[in-house]
Amino acid sequence: RHSSDRAREERGSPWYETMRSPMNKENRHTTRTVVAKRGSVVLAPVPTAREPQRPRSQQTDAVLQLVTAVKDHLRFRQLATYAVDTFSKSLAPPNADWRAYVEAALDVDAANVVVSALDAHAGDKDVLGACATCLGRLAVDARHASQIADAGGVRSALRASAQCQACAVSVLCFADAMCAHPKSFAAVAAAAADVAGAITEEALAPGARVLVRLCGAEGLDEVLKAKRDVSAALLKTLEASADPASRAVGDAAKVLTAIIDADGKEASYLARKGAVDIFLDKIAFLEDDAAAARDVARLLARLVEGGVAELVKRLKSTGDARAAKLLAALAADGDLAAEIALCGGVRALVAALEGDLSAAALQAAVDALHRLAAYDLPAGAVEALLKCLARGPGDEACFKILRALNAIMRQRSVDAVSRIPKATEIVCRVVADRAKHGGVASEGCFYVSMVCDDDAEALGTCEGGVRAVRRALKAHPMDQLVQRRGLDALAGLARLKPALVAKKGGALLAVDAI
Numbered sequence: 001r002h003s004s005d006r007a008r009e010e011r012g013s014p015w016y017e018t019m020r021s022p023m024n025k026e027n028r029h030t031t032r033t034v035v036a037k038r039g040s041v042v043l044a045p046v047p048t049a050r051e052p053q054r055p056r057s058q059q060t061d062a063v064l065q066l067v068t069a070v071k072d073h074l075r076f077r078q079l080a081t082y083a084v085d086t087f088s089k090s091l092a093p094p095n096a097d098w099r100a101y102v103e104a105a106l107d108v109d110a111a112n113v114v115v116s117a118l119d120a121h122a123g124d125k126d127v128l129g130a131c132a133t134c135l136g137r138l139a140v141d142a143r144h145a146s147q148i149a150d151a152g153g154v155r156s157a158l159r160a161s162a163q164c165q166a167c168a169v170s171v172l173c174f175a176d177a178m179c180a181h182p183k184s185f186a187a188v189a190a191a192a193a194d195v196a197g198a199i200t201e202e203a204l205a206p207g208a209r210v211l212v213r214l215c216g217a218e219g220l221d222e223v224l225k226a227k228r229d230v231s232a233a234l235l236k237t238l239e240a241s242a243d244p245a246s247r248a249v250g251d252a253a254k255v256l257t258a259i260i261d262a263d264g265k266e267a268s269y270l271a272r273k274g275a276v277d278i279f280l281d282k283i284a285f286l287e288d289d290a291a292a293a294r295d296v297a298r299l300l301a302r303l304v305e306g307g308v309a310e311l312v313k314r315l316k317s318t319g320d321a322r323a324a325k326l327l328a329a330l331a332a333d334g335d336l337a338a339e340i341a342l343c344g345g346v347r348a349l350v351a352a353l354e355g356d357l358s359a360a361a362l363q364a365a366v367d368a369l370h371r372l373a374a375y376d377l378p379a380g381a382v383e384a385l386l387k388c389l390a391r392g393p394g395d396e397a398c399f400k401i402l403r404a405l406n407a408i409m410r411q412r413s414v415d416a417v418s419r420i421p422k423a424t425e426i427v428c429r430v431v432a433d434r435a436k437h438g439g440v441a442s443e444g445c446f447y448v449s450m451v452c453d454d455d456a457e458a459l460g461t462c463e464g465g466v467r468a469v470r471r472a473l474k475a476h477p478m479d480q481l482v483q484r485r486g487l488d489a490l491a492g493l494a495r496l497k498p499a500l501v502a503k504k505g506g507a508l509l510a511v512d513a514i
Contacts, residue, residue: 059097059100059101059103059104060104060107060108062090062101062104063087063090063101063104063105063107063108063110064107064108066083066086066087066090067087067105067108067109067110067113069083069086069087070083070084070087070113070114070117071113074116074117074120075120077121077124077126077127078126080117080120080121080127081121081124081126081127081130083117084114084117084127084130084131084134085130085133085134087110087114087134088130088133088134088137091105091134091137091138092137102137102138102140102141102144103141105138105144106141106143106144109147110138110144111135111138111144111147111148111151111153112147112151114131114134114135114138114153115131115135115148115151115152115153115156117131118131118132118135118153118156118157118160119156122156122159122160122163123160123163123164124164125164125166125167128157128160128161128164128167128170128171129166129167129170131157132157132161132167132170132171132173132174133170133174135148135153135157135174136170136173136174136176136177137177139174139177139178139180139181139184140177140180142180142181142183142184145177145178145180145181145183145184146181146183146184148178148184148187149178149183149184149186149187154174154175154178154184154187154188154191155187155190155191155194157171157174157175158171158175158191158194158195158197158198159194159197161198162194162197162198165198165200165203168198168199168200168202168203168207169202169203169206171198171203172195172198172199172203172206172207172210173206175188175191175195175198175206175210176206176209176210176213179210179213179214182218185213185218185219186218186219188210188214188219189214189218189219189222189223190222192211192214192219192222192223192225192226192229192230193225193226193229193230195207195210195211195214195230196211196226196229196230196232196233196234197229197233199233199234199237200237201237201240201241201244204237204238204241204244204245204248204252205244205245205247205248205251207233207237208234208248208251208252208254208255209247209248209251211223211230211234211251211255212251212254212255215254215255215258215259220258220262223255223258223259224259224262224263227259227263227266228269230255230259231256231259231266231269231270231273231275232273234252234255234256235270235273235274235275235278238252238278238279238282239274239278239281241282243285244282244285245285246285246286246288246289246292247289247292249279249282249285249286249292249296250286250289250291250292250293250294250295250296251295253279253292253295253296253298253299254295254299256270256275256299257295257298257299257302260299260302260303261302267302267303270303271303271305275299275303276300276303276304276326279296279299279300279329280300280322280325280326280329282296283296283325283328283329286332290332293329293332293333294332294333296329296332297329297330297331297332297333297336298333298336300326300329300330301330301333301336304326304330308327308330308336308339308340308343308345309343311323311326311327311330311345312327312340312343312344312345312348315327315345315348315349315352316344316348316351320361321357321358321360321361321364324349324352324357324361324364324365324368325360325361325364327340327345327349327364327368328364328365328367328368328371331367331368331371331372332371337371337372337374337375338375340368340372340375341372341375341376345368345372346369346372346375346376346377346378346381347376347378349365349368349369349372350369350378350380350381350384352365353365353366353369353384353385353387353388354384354387359393359394359397362388362393362397363396363397363400366385366388366397366400366401366404367400367404369381369385369404370400370403370404370407373404373407373408373411373412374407374411377408377412377416381408382405382408382416382417382420382423383420385401385404385405386405386420386422386423386426388401389401389402389405389426389427389430390426390430392430395434395437395439395440396437396439398430398434398437398440399437399439399440399443402427402430402431402439402440402443402444402447403439403443405417405427405447406443406446406447406450409447409450410450413454414450414451414453414454414455415454415455415458418451418454418455418458419455419458423458424447424451424458424459424460424464424465425460425464427444427447427448427468428444428448428464428465428467428468429464429468430444431444431445431447431448431468431471431472432464432467432468432471435468435471435472435474435475436475438476438479438482441471441472441475441476441479441482441486442472442479442481442482442485444468444469444472445468445469445472445473445482445485445486445488445489446485446488446489448465448468448469448489448492448493449485449488449489449491449492451465452465452489452492452493452495452496453492456496459493459496461497461500462493462496462497462500463500465489465493466490466493466497466500466501466504467504469486469489469490469493470504470505472486473486473487473490
């Protein structure tokens, strides 16, 4: 029989129709067919155990092209920088598919290629910056982070950053991203000394944040091995920083506190290196960050020889400005504030206010009273603050005294201050005379608004209050806090003396504020 006749017979057979069915077309990757020899029995399709290959996506093809470009230009500095930077941009917004790109990069060994580019041009800041940013974006995936750690990318980047400080921020942000996964965390912990070496003034915040993470239970041992490098880097950088972020100061204090708690001998070493004065100088940057202030307070409590009792004793005997500053700093922590109050610290501060204090000591004592008023307010404390205010200290001291008086009014009662003879008169006069200082204007208007609500008699004719509020509003037309507090005070005064407020242009002030 001719082969053509046999083919026609097969086309008409049930077997042929079965193999042409849609089910077999769909399952063509999961079945196999045994072709029978002439005269033998034809076998049915048999399923196989082989898993289907993952189809290559559009993102995989795009990532492959980008990574291939990096490979092809490894020897050329500028081209390598451009290729890595282009790849890095695809791994983050505004690319809507950036997560898919990060996933697809696993198929093309992207992490190792970028680490190779970093090693090939370790001394170049452009390549280092591009590679650190790219590796940080890849490190959001634990599998990439593991590959980077195995390739030595963490230590390479940190050591290169020590030689090229312009890239310190991006390198330390990359290290921070690596801390999110257990395996890569171990690689960063092993390089704790290199992390310390990469910290600069601009990179203090990310560097301190990485060290805080390393000071957890799993990384503290590695930090302790490099404790002198870590403490020296933090203290040197803090001392040189003219305007450090409050959270960076707090994180630095956290790291040093963890080191002291693990090794008590380090407290005396850090005290000899001037850690107390360095952190005291940075207290001014923690005004609006209570958490950072508490972290610094806890560190200082471990560094101060003799503790709180010794500071109170020194303040009583000498009126020492440094002791007042330390008490103000320690009072940021609730437990320490309670201890200061028990040791007679508030009475010592009140006595110091009545003496001849320097401007720095006066501000420190007022700061301490501001924080301690909730724990202890001995007789004569408010009178001492008002006497200091009446003497006309500097603008900053006036602001802090007003803030302390307002805190006492909120925590105790309004009449705890307003019923002191001439208290409201003194406050209104100082606010009117120093209205150009934003803090004085804000706190002065707040004082007037509270007195209007709870002790209107203390305002007398209200002329002093109206004058103070008018000047504060006019001096700070764009300051929202002053305008809001000033309008609250103006509304309270208008309820008491509407004709006086109208005569002084209260309506126009309100329209201007709106």
